[in-house]
Each structure stands twice: as structure tokens, then as C-alpha cells.
Amino acid sequence: MKKKFKVENLDCAHCAAKMEDAIKKIPGVEDAVMNFMTQKLTLEIADDANMDEIVDKAQECVTKVSIVCEIIR
């Protein structure tokens, strides 16, 4: 399953790469792209994974890098 999310207050390319690396390591995530230019997160998750749970975990990863950055669902 593939889904796109808008990301707010993502203001450094360096951080976006860090977030992407962390999100990719979440169990159930097959691929993740944190696009700094379009301010969008693309998540590809396993079919049996729960999207809501994964987005919660992804938000944790994002907050660790930048406290103001937020994934919009």
C-alpha cells in the first residue's frame, strides 16, 4: 500500500534525509521517501501493516529530528 502525506515545517534538507533513514527502519515500512522539495512523505507499507500505527511511529521519528515538523494526515 502506498500513501502520500503532506509534511509541514520541514525546513532543512539534511533533516529530511535523517527522517527518511529513520522511517525506513520502522517495521512494516517497505519504502519511504521524504521529499524536501515538495514537502511530502511517501510511505509504502506491507499489506498487513496498519497505516495509522506506522504514521504514528513515523511522526516520532520526525519529531526526534525536528520538534516543529509535522506529518499531516
Next chain:
Amino acid sequence: MTSRQKKVLYRILISGIMFIILFAMEHTGGLEALSSKWMALVVCLVPYLIIGYDVILKAIRNIRNGQVFDENFLMMIATFGAFVVSEYIEAVAVMLFYQVGELFQSYAVGKSRQSIADLMDICPEYANLEIDGQIEEVDPEDVEIGSIVLIKPGEKVPLDGIVIEGESFLDTSALTGESVPRKIYPNDEIISGCINGSGTLRVRVTKEFDDSTVAKILELVENASSKKAKVENFITRFAKYYTPFVTIAALILAIVPPIILQDNWMIWLERACIFLVISCPCALVISVPMGFFGGIGAASKIGVLVKGSNYLELLSEMDTIVFDKTGTLTNGVFEVTEVIRKKGVHENVLQIAASVEAFSTHPIAESICKAYNKEENAEALKVIDVEEISGHGVRAKLDESEVLVGNIKMMKAHGISCKAHKGSGTVVYVAKDNAYLGAVIISDTIKEGAAKAIKKMKIAGVSKTVMLTGDRKEAALAVAEELKLDEVHYELLPGDKVSKVEEYIETADRNAKVAFVGDGINDAPVLARADIGIAMGSLGSDAAIEAADVVIMDDDLRKISRVIKISKKTMSIVKQNIVFALGVKGLILLLGALGMATMWAAVFADVGVAVIAILNSMRTLNAKF
């Protein structure tokens, strides 16, 4: 400016004013007049904390999260170091200028990103759906296939569909880069993302939003930055090592020389702080991807989609360009290119051929009729007893005489002597009462401006142009000669095209890339095999958009040389940024180690360089190609 940026701006202003007062006091000796050194520290801490509290908080939080080497931490250490060596004013200045630079940087990034986003602002926000005669504004994603939507003047076409009512001009420039609007009549197909001109259109939707052209293109553009160029990957790897390296160097600088040289600890601590300020690779990490994004943006401005920055990099190294003939270099439409009349014959050969062929549905017959109908006073002759002879041609009766229109085999079968025509194209012979009258030659026509486009590609740096075709030798050579192509391979089977392209890839140098240009209809395997697959005229063709690396939305060959220029410009800007950023940083590191650079210079090397590099990377977007 966002509200967050405004908040930072106010903090900069407040602490900036305080800094100026302190700065003046220091130079007039006012600061020493304060009762004690501790008093001076407290006075300087006020503007320092106003401007830098968030940096320190972030640094502490990141350390707790196990991320030590981030710029906040480095700024904190650098300014703490300045306090330790009693350079209070300097500590405030460094933090202040760091924040000014960060603000400017985030503003510049936001602006540039916005200008790229505006360029790709082709996504329709709503559709006027017709429900039981009533119009309702809905999300394009909720419209089903077969529904009727109304497109008012000036609105974006929300979904792909067929016009059922209304006439208008359609502005396709956002998709194709073509500035001349296209006239639209009922029964024409229209593509989402275009802008409707002056007329209102009623359109029957043929594709769901997710399958529509606009959704496909947006998806492609958004994913473009995930395919990274070699330079980009290099920078990412470099950044990983750069920061720890500089930080460790700073540590060594702070400890080793004072011990060996028995020198003052404070001097070397200050120099180490300079190292820390420069240790962030931000200038590179932001400006390099941004440069590529600017290049992709510039290409999409002229109607060329580049599917990733790696392809932009490959385009700049393109050495050999292989074309498919039909539909790429030629129009793929058969037209009458020549009419031969035997000496002494007065009849209109084309008229006779057209009158007889009017009853046939063969594509060649159709092009003969089309050519004749273009003539002035075109009028078909009365023919009767029309009989189509498979594999030969058509026989008919015209005013008591027998007319034969067909190939050389037909002429031979009737014992008619005629000169076999040499050269490209298909020949249709015309005979009346067993006497040869003349012939009509039909061939595929070369695209307008193709020769010029090839010449421009050569100027742009392509060293070899090749044509592949399944067509006959004569036809192939004629086209190759007219376009001045370097090499040509003819009478190929579809599979041969892949192996030919492979041959070119194998024989080429490692840094000389091979591109294949096709119309994407049946050459998807070749497009995929080439270093760079370029699909042409693919607006609305999903297969081509999928298989190719570079998609030219209309069928204008001239765009190839333009996109090569864009790729070269992008690469040169990216390289400029790398050299500039690393050069300045290296220089300041060196001067810093020797004690010849100030903290101020270090702040410039960090944020100043980043801002300049970002502004530089946006040049591609605004340049004309």
C-alpha cells in the same frame, strides 16, 4: 514569510540592537567600566539567550536522542567556547549571525521551492460535475468515468475526456511548453492540466483522476528527486564524514598544539571553535539537490519531463543519440511526395489514381485521395466496374477504357512496360488501355525542422547520430542523407534494435552515454535498455511515460538540444556550488588553524556560503534555453 520566520526576525532585531549597544560600549571602553568581569558576562548573556535559546534547547534534545554531531550542538559548543575565552561579544555575534543566516537560508529555500511548485501548478482543484442537469463543484478524485463535466473559460481541465459540446482554445503550455493554444472541437480528446480558453466545454470523462495525465505527471515530477545523481550521492556520503572529521580536527586543534608548543590554551580553543562553526555541510546538502530540482523544473517549463536528477546528469554526458525512424524523425504518415508523368501524356495521373482508389480503404489509397483533394478544382472522374486485385492493385473502367492502378507486379502481369522507379517510398503505377501513363510516389515525410534539430544537437555536444529502422534500404538512406545522420541501420527486426543499441553502449567510452529516442509505441524495450530512453510525442500515452527516462510531451525534436543545454547548465551550477562551498570552507579552515580567521569569517563560510549557493542553484530555473 511564515509566522515562525517572523518570530525569529523579531528576536534578531531585539538582540541585534542590544548587540550594537554592547559593541559600542566595548569600543568606548564602557564594558570594562562595569564593576566586574562577571557583570559583563551577565550583560552579554541577555542578548545571547534571546537569540540562541532555541539552538541550545535543540542541541540538548538532540544529544538525548543520540544525535551528537548536528549544527545546533556545534554552534552551542563554539559559542560556549567563546565565552570561556572571554570573547563575550564574539559569542553573541556568532549566534546572531548564525540565526540571520539560517533565517535567510530558510527564506531563500522556501521561495525557490515555491517558484518550482508554481511551475508545476497543474493540478486541478475542482471539477464542475453535471448531475441531473445541475452543476456541482466536486473534487476531481470523486468523478467517475462516463460522467459529464463542464469546463468554464479560464478553468483547468480537471480530467481526461472527450468534448461533447462547445468549441474553445486550449492552453497546453503547462504540459507541453507549447505557447500556441490548440483549437478544440466536439469529439476531440482533451487532457487534464490544460487551461481552457474562451469557450465553455462539456466533456465526457474517460479516465479516473488517478489514471489521468495530470496525476501521472505530478507523480512523476514528485518522484524525480528520489532518483539521485552520482554527484548527489557523493555529497550525501561526503557530508556523513565531513562533520565528524572537522569536529575531531577541532578537538585535536584544541588539545595538541598547546601541549606541544606550550602555548596559551585560550588561543587554540578559539581556533577550534572556528572549526566547529564551519563543520556543517549545509551549503552542499541543500544547494546540490536544489540545483538538480531547478534543472528538472526548467526542463518541465519547456515541456520535457526528466524522471530523476541522475538522468539530467546522464544527459549532460550524452555522446551518441540513436533515433527510431518512423514517428520520430518522420511523421509516420504516408503522403504523396511525387507524381511522375510519362512524356507526351496529358492526363492528370493523380486524378485518375485518386478516382480509382476512392473505392479502396487501403492506407495508400487514402493518402492518394487526400493528396488529390488538396488540388484546386478537385473532381473525381466517373469510374465503373471497380475491382480490387489483392496484392496487385485496382482495375476499373473509365470512359470505355480500362484503367490499372497498382504496383509493378500488376504492370508486369499485364505486359505493360514501364521503368521501375528507384529510390524511397512506395510506387503506384497508373496505366490506361495497357499503356503506361505515370506513377504516384508515396513516402513517409520527414518532420519539419528535423534537420535543424539534428544540427543543434551536434552543436550541443552530441558526437554521433544514428538511425535505426525496419524500413527498406532506399527509404532509410534517403532519410539519413537528408538529415545528415552519421550512421544508419535498416531492415531491422524489432529485436535487432535492442541489440544495436547494446552494441553502441558496449563500444562507447564509460563516460559517453547512449540515448535512444523513440515514440514509445513499440520500442519500450529499447527505451529501457539505453542509458537514457527519450520518448517523444507522448502526451497521453501511459506506456511511453512509464518506459522512458525523459519524456518530451509534444513531438518537437528541437527540445532534445534544449534539454541537453539545461542538463549541462545544471551540472555546471552544481559543480560551481561544490567547488565554491568546499573552497571557502577549506580556506577558512586553513586560515583558522593558523589563527588568521575570525569567528565572523567562519560564520560567513557556514551560512553565507549556503545562501549564495542556494541563490546560484536557482539560476537554471530562470534562464532561457
